[in-house]
Amino acid sequence: MTAISANEGATARRETGRDAQPSPDALAVRRTLAEIRPVADEATSYFYALLFTYSPHLRDMFPAAMDAQRDRIFGALLTAAEHIDDSETLLRYLRDLGRGHRKYGTRADQYPLVGEALMYALERYAPRSWNPETEAAWVRAYTLMSQTMIDAAAEDEAVAPPWWDAEIVSHERRTHDVAVVTVRPDQPYAYRAGQYASIETPWWPRVWRSYSFASSPRPDGLLSFHVKSVPAGWVSRSLVHRARPGDVLRLGAPAGSMILDHSSDRGLLCLGGSTGIAPIKALVEDVAEHGHRRQVEVFFGANRDNELYDLDSFLDLERRHPWLAVRPVVAEYSSVGLAGQLPEAVRQLGPWREFDGYLSGPPQMIRKGVDALVSSGIPAERIRHDFVGSLVPDHTGPAASHPQAL
Numbered sequence: 001m002t003a004i005s006a007n008e009g010a011t012a013r014r015e016t017g018r019d020a021q022p023s024p025d026a027l028a029v030r031r032t033l034a035e036i037r038p039v040a041d042e043a044t045s046y047f048y049a050l051l052f053t054y055s056p057h058l059r060d061m062f063p064a065a066m067d068a069q070r071d072r073i074f075g076a077l078l079t080a081a082e083h084i085d086d087s088e089t090l091l092r093y094l095r096d097l098g099r100g101h102r103k104y105g106t107r108a109d110q111y112p113l114v115g116e117a118l119m120y121a122l123e124r125y126a127p128r129s130w131n132p133e134t135e136a137a138w139v140r141a142y143t144l145m146s147q148t149m150i151d152a153a154a155e156d157e158a159v160a161p162p163w164w165d166a167e168i169v170s171h172e173r174r175t176h177d178v179a180v181v182t183v184r185p186d187q188p189y190a191y192r193a194g195q196y197a198s199i200e201t202p203w204w205p206r207v208w209r210s211y212s213f214a215s216s217p218r219p220d221g222l223l224s225f226h227v228k229s230v231p232a233g234w235v236s237r238s239l240v241h242r243a244r245p246g247d248v249l250r251l252g253a254p255a256g257s258m259i260l261d262h263s264s265d266r267g268l269l270c271l272g273g274s275t276g277i278a279p280i281k282a283l284v285e286d287v288a289e290h291g292h293r294r295q296v297e298v299f300f301g302a303n304r305d306n307e308l309y310d311l312d313s314f315l316d317l318e319r320r321h322p323w324l325a326v327r328p329v330v331a332e333y334s335s336v337g338l339a340g341q342l343p344e345a346v347r348q349l350g351p352w353r354e355f356d357g358y359l360s361g362p363p364q365m366i367r368k369g370v371d372a373l374v375s376s377g378i379p380a381e382r383i384r385h386d387f388v389g390s391l392v393p394d395h396t397g398p399a400a401s402h403p404q405a406l
């Protein structure tokens with residue numbers, strides 16, 4: 001096994017740019033990913049088995065039942081590696097990841113063990129593409145990734161706690177499976193509209209799930225989340241059906257790149273599917289607060305009319321702000337909006353050349369939505385959404401809720 005050094009990370013950092021042609025390292029990494037895809041579950045189990053053998057005390061950082069959790073770190077590393085050529089997005093993602101790992105008590109000296117388990121898992125489950133050049137490419141990629149995460153965590157230590165305790169101050173059921181949960185963090189919590197936080201509930205220790213902030217930062221410091229309960233979902237079901245005012249949640253550091261560039265004059269085209277509409281609402285409020293009014297077009301997608309759980313507040317925003325247009329799009333027949341699939345409706349009302357695109361919702365909606373925006377004239381670099389899982393199954397950001405970042 002090749003050793004991983006910080007210098008190699010620096011080299012890799014210089015080499016990763018947004019080139020038209022994939023770099024040789026990116027090609028090597030992608031070949032491994034393609035080979036491992038059909039056996040991702042086995043590779044993931046092997047990775048964790050090795051990790052816990054190397055360092056049994058690492059097991060304590062993970063939930064008692066690993067089934068739903070187990071693809072998280074491995075999936076995050078593979079997702080990051082896949083984007084090795086997209087340096088700006090990758091570095092932002094990794095810095096969020098590094099900061100976010102402080103809540104697990106992760107230490108810098110644990111990263112080499114993770115790297116070693118990763119390399120052995122790749123070597124075993126992608127034997128056809130594994131050779132000295134591929135291994136060297138992965139070593140460079142992992143060194144860049146781990147060093148970026150370590151640096152971000154170290155910088156964050158000086159300015160923020162590893163997590164925040166946050167008491168639920170209101171819990172409002174909007175539909176049988178969607179709740180708006182509002183919390184008061186025990187210390188100031190700075191974030192930007194469009195971002196999300198990891199949340200741990202008292203009922204599932206060490207099980208963290210991401211939820212988007214549903215408003216721009218408020219003067220009273222409260223934070224709201226829209227949570228949809230998914231069938232057999234550990235955290236979402238607890239937050240919707242069990243949580244009550246007075247319960248205390250834990251929040252990780254804010255993360256995500258779906259934030260506004262206030263120096264731009266372009267309009268905003270926002271697509272929100274299901275509870276994916278939450279960060280879109282935060283973005284609309286952010287525009288309203290910045291005085292510099294841009295045209296904002298919001299498409300709110302759902303399967304049925306009664307799933308448009310936040311439509312009233314969007315219509316209220318639309319009445320108050322002449323620069324805002326809100327269009328509900330419902331897959332089945334609709335009495336309140338357009339009928340059909342969200343991406344298709346957006347495409348039909350295009351072109352959208354003068355707009356920046358923002359998307360939040362189930363992975364499939366994001367993928368089709370990005371295609372629709374690109375074909376409607378928005379260049380890919382002006383389209384923002386959080387990572388949609390690629391290699392590992394998308395089960396946590398699925399049919400009914402949100403993008404799967406890791």
Ligand SMILES: Cc1cc2nc3c(=O)[nH]c(=O)nc-3n(C[C@H](O)[C@H](O)[C@H](O)COP(=O)(O)OP(=O)(O)OC[C@H]3O[C@@H](n4cnc5c(N)ncnc54)[C@H](O)[C@@H]3O)c2cc1C
Pocket residue numbers: 068196209210211212213225226227228229230231232233234235236237275276278386395396397398399400401402403404405406
């Ligand atoms: C960046 C980001 C932001 C997010 N923001 C939000 C948000 O604002 N609001 C929100 O509600 N969710 C959001 N999610 C999704 C959220 O993080 C969880 O993945 C979701 O709540 C399910 O977690 P769980 O613990 O309840 O289910 P898990 O315990 O992870 O899953 C339990 C079982 O349910 C399946 N499953 C999981 N989700 C679904 C689903 N939607 N439909 C059907 N089956 C499913 C799984 O495959 C598994 O078998 C976001 C995700 C990301 C990555």
